[in-house]
Amino acid sequence: MSEEKNGPLERYLTVLEIVAASHDGLSLTDIATLTGFPKPTVHRLTKSLVEAEALTAEDKRQKTFRIGRRMWRILQLGLDDNTLASYAQLACDELSARIQETSYIVRLDRNQIRSVARSAPDQGHRLHVLPGSELPFHAAASAKAILAFQDERTVRRLMKEPFEQLTARTKTSLPDIEAEWEQVRERGYAVCDREIDDTILAYACPVHLEKAGVLYAVGVTGPSSRMAKHPEAYWIEELQKAAQHFAEMLTTLDQ
Template sequence: MAAGQSAAEADEAQGSDATTAEESADLTNKSVIKATVLLSELGRHRQGITVTELAQAVGMTRPTAFRLLLSLEQTGFVDRVDNRYLLGWQVARLGRLADPYTGAVARIQPILDEYAAKLKETMSFAMVRSETSYDVIAEASGSRYLNATHLYVGGNYPAHASATGKLLLSELSDDAIAATLPEKLESYTARTITNRKALLQEIRQVREQGYAVIDEELEEGLFAVAYPVRNGSAGLIGVLAAQGPVQRFKSDKLPGVVDQLHKAADEVAKALS
């Protein structure tokens, strides 16, 4: 109780705070939330999806999904072609108007800063745009004098010579990778994997262990490890990476870095959900 405040006034203030919390909860529209869940899932099906398949994918009853889809179709946020639903023209129009990353960076930057301080290494986050493309949208520097820093935001890396790229490739089938990459890959250092068959072997290992690394494959002296950030449907939405001098990572430090990236990835996923 504040100085000069009576017990009755304190009780009234506490009651007011409780009422405000309850009102905030009441203001949440569950139908709107469910509609956004449907839109997010539709974004993963470029060729469309049936209402039954969509309802099963998001854990919703078919009647509820159908009712929401009908409303979204009437407002242009959903299109229907031969009983298959896909994102509508309104989504594309709003997408062109919106800055895709400002809000996301504001949410995840504190997390990157926290884990960069813990690891004392540079952290970066890449937002996935498609199966094979992404944008590095945020970075946080470690506290060491020798750091890999301020090199990545707004950039992109070659898929076969970066930890982030390898992680994206691991989401594809071997056949899809073979269709995407040539047999002979560009060399950046003496350690770059330039043979597609050898790269496929490493990608299989990435799938098994759940993270990807590069060891002086993009730049001499640079080591990086990347970890996936997934949404509630286990879809890949982004990639967290830690990078620094190879002599610091190629030691017993790597398992600890992977563990911290796992925790950071969970936090980022929650922040973006």
């Protein structure tokens, strides 16, 4: 084996591959046996991988290592765009058929939150949240639903001041935006009430993936005058159903 193949990165990847291949998790001894690495080396490698959230370690009689949240997020972000769009479109079509308003699903990418699917019934508001469009981090309901559940490093990378004043109701102060994220975490959904367009109301719910956290959100949008015909609880109940269904679809891809 070449020196490059024997380098530190290769050893980390070897550990990750072996753990990923084991659905029941592996102990330190198991990993040492399967890799042929000395136990002190395995201890150092697994410690670093756990700190980076690439592995998780369950403390039982002896630690059991499994693939961690960060690796699952990488796998989700690397999903084939066509596969993701097909699943998202199905979820949107089912939701819009029930609520008769425009629904959409967005995803957190490297430096943006973008729409991956949208469905609009005949009477829906068709010109909002087109597939592929970017959503403003500080104002869009779906962006709030995702960013409220991100770590500080991700938030610092994405949230760059100054924030554009899109309407008179747009929040442009980071403390105010962060306070709204706290509400999102408490309530389980986000609202964009005429913050992007003076006539448009939107709700969004995060899609919680057990292994990867929140990378997606499901939203509904329309003219505020028409959306007001139903109570807020109606929209949230439907969004939560759709978010759960979409999460179940994505979970099948992990298996």
